[in-house]
Amino acid sequence: MFLAIENPLNSSELIFPTLECMHILGFAFSVGTIAIVDFRLLGLGMRHQTVGEVASDLAPWTLIGLALMLTSGPLLFSSDPDMYYLNWVFDLKMVLLLLAIVFHYTIHRRATMPGTSALRSKVVASISIALWVGVIFGGIFLAFI
Amino acid sequence: MSIANAIQSIAFLTDFRESVWVYPVVMAIHLSCIAVFGGMILMTDLRLLGVAMTDRPISEVIAKFRIWKRIGFCIMVTMGALLASSEAEKYSPNPFFWAKMCFLSLVAIHAAIFRPLVYNNPAELDKSPAIPGRAKLAGALSLFIWLGILTCGRLIGYYEDAQSAGSPATKPAAALTVPVSPAIVVQRSPLRLGISGPRDLQENKRKHYVLSNRESS
Structure with missing residues (x-):
C-alpha cells in the first residue's frame, strides 16, 4: 500500500506503459528466439542448420530478452504489489516462469546437443512452447481475474 | 460513432466482448503471436542491420523465417481485428488505435518498397562484402515500424475518452x-x-x- 503511494513509478502516467512495452519487447526476444529453436527441434523448417547451430546463434538474444523481461517485470510488480500478491494467477505465472527458465537452461539446452533422439526433441520442444505460452497467458489473465 | 456501434453490436461480437473467457484467451493468443513471430521479425531486422546471427547468410535468415512470420502475422491480425471490432466504440475515438493502424499500413508500404529491393533477392546480399545500405535501411525501418505498433498498441489501453468515461x-x-x-x-x-x-x-x-x-x- 505504501509502495503504491510512494513508488516513483506511480508518479508519471507514462512510466507504466513504457515498462510494459519493454516487457513485451523483452519476451518477444526471449520467447521468440526460444520458439525458433523449438520449431527447429520439432523439425519445422531451418533444416540447413543443426539444432545446436540455431541455438547458439540465438542464445545471446534469448539472454538479452530475459534481462529486459526480468527487469521490467519486477518494476511493474512494484507499482501495485497488493494486486499481484493477492492474485492466484500471478502465483501461477511465477511458477510457470520459474519452470520455463529452469527447463530452458537444463533439459532444453541438452536437447539442442547432438545425439538427441527425434522423439525426445519433439517432446522437449512442445513442453518448452507450452511453458512459455503459459507464462504469457498468465500475464494476460491476471488482469482479468 | 454509429458505425462503430453497429460493428460492435453484431451479435457475435457482442457475445465475444462479454464472454469472461474468450476475450482474454484471444488477447493472450494475440500476445503469444507477438512473442513468437515478433521475435522472428526482430531477428530478421537485426540480421539485416548486421547485429544478430552474423554467422548465417542473410538469405538463409530471410528464407527460414518468412513462412512463419506470414502465418504469425495472419493469426495476430485476426485476433487483433476481433479485439478491436468488438470494442469498436471505444477504439474509434482513440488516437493511439489510429496511430497503430497507420503504422500497420506502413508495414504494407515497407513491403511494397523493400520486397523487390531487398527481400526478394537475398542471394545478392550474401555476395556483397558489406551489407548494402538499402538492406540496413529496410531492417531499421521495419524495426521502427514494429516498435511503433507495439508502443501504440499498449497505449491504446491508457487513453480515456471523456465521452465514454x-x-x-x-x-x-x-x-x-x-x-x-x-x-x-x-x-x-x-x-x-x-x-x-x-x-x-x-x-x-x-x-x-x-x-x-x-x-x-
Whole structure:
C-alpha cells in the first residue's frame, strides 16, 4: 500500500506503459528466439542448420530478452504489489516462469546437443512452447481475474 | 460513432466482448503471436542491420523465417481485428488505435518498397562484402515500424475518452464501486479498455476483496 503511494513509478502516467512495452519487447526476444529453436527441434523448417547451430546463434538474444523481461517485470510488480500478491494467477505465472527458465537452461539446452533422439526433441520442444505460452497467458489473465 | 456501434453490436461480437473467457484467451493468443513471430521479425531486422546471427547468410535468415512470420502475422491480425471490432466504440475515438493502424499500413508500404529491393533477392546480399545500405535501411525501418505498433498498441489501453468515461453504459458498474482509498485508486488495469460488463463487476469484486482483506489484517 505504501509502495503504491510512494513508488516513483506511480508518479508519471507514462512510466507504466513504457515498462510494459519493454516487457513485451523483452519476451518477444526471449520467447521468440526460444520458439525458433523449438520449431527447429520439432523439425519445422531451418533444416540447413543443426539444432545446436540455431541455438547458439540465438542464445545471446534469448539472454538479452530475459534481462529486459526480468527487469521490467519486477518494476511493474512494484507499482501495485497488493494486486499481484493477492492474485492466484500471478502465483501461477511465477511458477510457470520459474519452470520455463529452469527447463530452458537444463533439459532444453541438452536437447539442442547432438545425439538427441527425434522423439525426445519433439517432446522437449512442445513442453518448452507450452511453458512459455503459459507464462504469457498468465500475464494476460491476471488482469482479468 | 454509429458505425462503430453497429460493428460492435453484431451479435457475435457482442457475445465475444462479454464472454469472461474468450476475450482474454484471444488477447493472450494475440500476445503469444507477438512473442513468437515478433521475435522472428526482430531477428530478421537485426540480421539485416548486421547485429544478430552474423554467422548465417542473410538469405538463409530471410528464407527460414518468412513462412512463419506470414502465418504469425495472419493469426495476430485476426485476433487483433476481433479485439478491436468488438470494442469498436471505444477504439474509434482513440488516437493511439489510429496511430497503430497507420503504422500497420506502413508495414504494407515497407513491403511494397523493400520486397523487390531487398527481400526478394537475398542471394545478392550474401555476395556483397558489406551489407548494402538499402538492406540496413529496410531492417531499421521495419524495426521502427514494429516498435511503433507495439508502443501504440499498449497505449491504446491508457487513453480515456471523456465521452465514454461518463456514458450511461459504464454508469451501472461505476455505481457498484466500493469506496476506496486513494492508494487503491492508483491501481490501474492496463487492459481496462477491453473490459466491460461482467468483467467490470469482477474487478469491483476483487477490489472489495482487497479491501476487506486489508481491514481484517
